[in-house]
Amino acid sequence: MKGLKKRRRIQVIVLAAGAMIAAFGAFYVAAPDALQFFRSPSEVAEAPPPASEVFRIGGLVEEGTLVRGQGETITFSVTDGGASIAVSYKGVLPDLFGEGEGMVGTGRLVDGVFEASEILARHDETYMPAEVIDALKEQGVYQDPNG
Numbered sequence: 001m002k003g004l005k006k007r008r009r010i011q012v013i014v015l016a017a018g019a020m021i022a023a024f025g026a027f028y029v030a031a032p033d034a035l036q037f038f039r040s041p042s043e044v045a046e047a048p049p050p051a052s053e054v055f056r057i058g059g060l061v062e063e064g065t066l067v068r069g070q071g072e073t074i075t076f077s078v079t080d081g082g083a084s085i086a087v088s089y090k091g092v093l094p095d096l097f098g099e100g101e102g103m104v105g106t107g108r109l110v111d112g113v114f115e116a117s118e119i120l121a122r123h124d125e126t127y128m129p130a131e132v133i134d135a136l137k138e139q140g141v142y143q144d145p146n147g
Helices: 004-032 042-044 130-139
Strands: 036-038 053-063 069-072 075-081 084-090 102-109 113-121
Touching: 036 042, 042 053, 042 084, 042 130, 053 130, 084 102, 102 130
Parallel strands: 036 053, 084 113
Antiparallel strands: 053 075, 053 102, 069 075, 075 084, 102 113
């Protein structure tokens, strides 16, 4: 009887370990698409990531840089007050997207230009992503819209 309990306990531990390994393996396979690191324009300017890396960049759309209507590509620069990064995007921009507004883009840095596959903008007049607020505060250019 004592040997049977010990054998069952070992079987349960082995099954649990196998399930954990399978879960880790599934996470590892899916991780490159699921994990996208946020970087500010200053971080990208200081240490540009390889062109194969997908990441998020966020900041304010720099005044006077938004160019629309030249084909299907829209270009602008995103800044955090310390550096500016050129962005190109093919697609429809969110309704609240504009110069001087906060944005977060997902894409790759290719030859010094961030080629965005997705652009997110604030969803109301006072909202700004926490990552963008932190990056702007580090540069000393953040202004609280409520204050």
